[in-house]
Every structure is written in C-alpha cells, then in structure tokens.
Amino acid sequence: MNTAALAAPCWFVVDDESTLLNLAATMLRKFSRADVRACADPCEALGHMTAAPAGLELLVTDLNMPGMNGLELARRVRTLAPQAKVLLTTGSTLSPDDRDALRDQGVDLLLPKPYGYSDLMAAVRHLCGTECFRLN
Template sequence: MNSPTLPTPRWFVVDDESPILNLTEQVLRKFSVADVRGCADPCEALDDMRTAPDELELLVTDLNMPGMNGLELARHVRALAPRAKVVLITGSALTLPDKRTLAAHGVDFLLPKPFGVRELMSAVRGLCGADSFRAN
C-alpha cells in the first residue's frame, strides 16, 4: 500500500533589498528540502502564500519595506497559516519592536542584520526542525 506523499513545505523570503533577498534565498535553497521562494514585494508574496496556505511552513521577512511592513505581513501569515514560523529580520536597531509587539504579530524569532549563514540556519533549524534540511 502506498503511503500518501506529503506536500513539499514552502518557505518565503521577503525583503526589498535585493542583495539580502538573493543571499538569504540561496542559502535556504542550498540547505533545505523546502520549496524556497523569494519576493521583494510583500503584497505579491502574500498573494502567492494564499495559493497553498497548508504548505506554508516558514516566512523570513524584513521589518521595513514599502507597501506593507514585516509585522503586518507576519500578522497576515499567522492568520493564513497558524502553524507557520516567522523570522523577522531588521537592520534598524533604533526601531526594534518589543517582545510583546513581536508576539502579537506572530513573530517567532528576531534576527538583526547583518547576520551570517550560521545565525540564519540556527534560527530556521530551531523553528522548523532538522527534517527540513538536507543530509550533509
């Protein structure tokens, strides 16, 4: 008897800064088994997420973006896919949200910029578990 195949989890990287978007997306693609999608526009990303909310496992998003900030996007994702994990990245130490604000918007982890591959992978592995990563 064949067991049903589970859908591939979808991970989204949303950042209006192309270098950070591209690098983060590449790192996650290299190490994960997920379908990693990058987008510079949070509204477009949210539209894509709505096509298969049950497959949405992770959002890595910048805080400050035009159109919709990362906290707003996180809140939408939490409503759309309550089990999805959210990593908020920001380079602005002056406007860091407090823990209560992060929790109210469904943010699981705050990752300050600049961050390295090790910090990113540690945060994501801690949230999504080892099964989401390729064997080395």
C-alpha cells in the first residue's frame, strides 16, 4: 500500500497578526483533512516548507509582513513546490493591474481582509476542492 498517497496534505497559514493567524488556522483545522500549520514568521514557515515540499498543497499568506512579504514567500514556495496553491490575503486596496501582477507572479487567489469564515472556506474549496473537507 502506498502510504504517501494516504498522507494528509500540508497547508501553511502565515500571518504576522496573531489573532488572524490563529483564527484562520483553527477554522481550517476544524473542517479540513489537511495537516494545518501556522507560522507568524514567513522565514520560519519557509524553513518548515523547505524540509518537506512534496506534501505542500496550500499556502495562505498575508501580503504585508516584516522580514519577507507574502509575495516573496509565494515566489519561493512556487520554486519549492510548484503544485502548491497560493491564497494571498491583504487589507490593502489593490488596483486591477496590481491583482493581475500578483497572478502573474504565482498567486492563485486573492482574499481581501477582513474576511469571514465563509469567505476563507469558499476560497480554499475553490483552490483545493471539496474533497479536502471533512463531511461532519
């Protein structure tokens, strides 16, 4: 039996705002089948992702963070794990040109802040499919 096929996909939530980080990670852990990991520091998150890129399925990251912004983190994740989907969150207002530029640089979907439970779940379901969620 191929145990790799049975392993839960790995999702990372990265946000320097601890309240949003914990809320998003808690929601995803409660309703998904994924191994959800939360990091406030994008450099630390990248280190964890570098250790096991094959199972990485989703990165949910804030755009504006100290040390490394979410776009740079997304670029590096794309190099490590091209199969991973990237959901970028931001409280900044972006022009249509900015949004197009983000897509061109590897962002699959943009989620404006503040977002609610249903917004996050819909975005993740759009990127990863319904099979990633528990049925309970």
